[in-house]
Amino acid sequence: MAEYNFALSQPVRIEFGEGKAERIQDLANKYGFTKGILICDKLFVNNGYAQKIIDITDSLVDIYSDITPNPLLSEVKKACALIKEAKADYVVAMGGGSSMDLAKFACAMVNEDGDILDYFYNRKSFTKKPIPLIVIPTTAGTGSEVTSVSVCTNDENGDKVANAREVFFAHTALVDPNLTHSLPPFVTATTGLDAMAHAFEAYWCKAHNPISDGLAIAALKKIFANILTAYKDGKNAKAREEMSLGSLIAGLAFAPTRTAGVHACSYPLSMYMHLCHGEACAFTLDSFIRINGNADKDRMMYLAHELGFNCFNCMADKVYEMKKEMGMKLTLKDVGIDDVPFMAEKCANEPLLNNNPIKLNKEQLEDMLNKLK
């Protein structure tokens, strides 16, 4: 009996290689872009890298860097205003998830006439062609460079919404592992574990398909083999390149499937315990390997064997050891969770849990968390 029925679309052009970030002008020439705005984290303004990029890219005329870690709709509007004022015909977003997510929304919004809230709450569809966006990830983690998802926050009420829209796909992702060489070990660990979580979730989620399976396995092989080296020896160009590839391939894997239980639980962990996204994902990753392994033994044993483990619990043990070695928070006490039922309830309400191979209720999530005492 046949079993698959799926759709996917991956329109983002990918250019991968060391030094690519410094050849934006080549891309602009290739596609006829004449005037661009650079959207990037303040970090790159402060360390001078944004100015360097502007200096070597003739067609980039201005910088927008007013971006909070959870980008706000008011910031999207400000970026739109700058794009309009400059009469820019393309945008470059350089950074982690925040600047890419902000730029995706701004590039789709800039030519629309309606109220941004209507688009944010999906009461209105984008009808205009977005301004072409070149995204340049600076971590090996988010995968946002190849997804149609933009996570922004409504400043008026704090609503944080992950919108997936066809118009949010970037024109081109320039993936340059050189940009990750200076990431501090903690950021290498959390973003690398986020990428690992993307690949696991693409594989085990209900929406998995055979193409994402193949990509998820390829990504996990690279991430398992290189995350500790990249963490301990940030200047190791090969490990950094493999992590950039692992993160990119994990992004391609989960772009059409979305994520599942680990990401569902990460949102309340970030919101209430203030863990950064990667550490929030890492916190329950090994727990979900065990739980989802028991729920879908054949597929998870297959994955374990593909990755060189004898059992899926051995794979979970390895993830736990890696987290420990990289100084991640491991216990409820480390994270500061004292009200387990409250946290379990918040996790149970997350819609992404519906994409987990088994739906966990509040009691099961409480049980999972209590094992992390």
Next chain:
Amino acid sequence: MAEYNFALSQPVRIEFGEGKAERIQDLANKYGFTKGILICDKLFVNNGYAQKIIDITDSLVDIYSDITPNPLLSEVKKACALIKEAKADYVVAMGGGSSMDLAKFACAMVNEDGDILDYFYNRKSFTKKPIPLIVIPTTAGTGSEVTSVSVCTNDENGDKVANAREVFFAHTALVDPNLTHSLPPFVTATTGLDAMAHAFEAYWCKAHNPISDGLAIAALKKIFANILTAYKDGKNAKAREEMSLGSLIAGLAFAPTRTAGVHACSYPLSMYMHLCHGEACAFTLDSFIRINGNADKDRMMYLAHELGFNCFNCMADKVYEMKKEMGMKLTLKDVGIDDVPFMAEKCANEPLLNNNPIKLNKEQLEDMLNKLK
């Protein structure tokens, strides 16, 4: 040291599943297509399936089926004329490589003003937006549904050129394994071996990249595990589905890398010995596994282990056995080659040989062929 530098783009939307071919109208509605032409092999006109598709697809108004196995530029022109006459705003191509390749060229050409020969010989670029093309492969083999390649022949002088153009990418690939259930065993074997060759060549070619590697491995696992079952038991829905997936994933793998030695040699084998494309690829596939294995031992041993073989020569042995079991031609005598130096010289002149991990000269190709006595 970092090692990768690559670019890729895969804009084709993919919809996979049993029965998809009969839901073209859903797609037309989704994308606002109002009037379409069906381009398909004469086979589907003769067996009534083309009429069935027309009957259940409100917006399809006419059929073009004048297609030779090596589609001619005169046929492309005729298809363009029909599209214009019908004022069609989309095209559906259903069939093997021939109808898809013809339709790709026609959809890109229909709005252009110049002489088709200028586009064919790459003296002129396509400047207009192509008409959206929905491709529906009816074999598990060609991969043409996700590549930007169209192979056509100039009737005036017999020149057969494989053109790769961004505008040749289809709008959507509808992959429906049901359509392959009635393929006769010989076609199942040759098209399946073509798909196998695509995956091998994507993996070992000079232009390989880590994303195509992952896809090639995923494709080869499916093809090795299912080709014999699909050959022996054409109604086995699971084996057919796995072969459709294997062929699609192999297509995704080689779309950005192109192919190498096996395909290079297949062209003279088809031209002078009249082997169909898949059998021509199959003829040297195991030879190239051995030759390329010796040229790049680490990568080929890795591949062999991934596929459950102890050595790359064991993998070649298995391919040979499978070919034998499926009645493929195995020797020079079977194929009718008596002038080995002539054939070797023709193979040596093929440009795709430059994408093989080692460049083989005429003597080495002669040597390879002589081992097939």
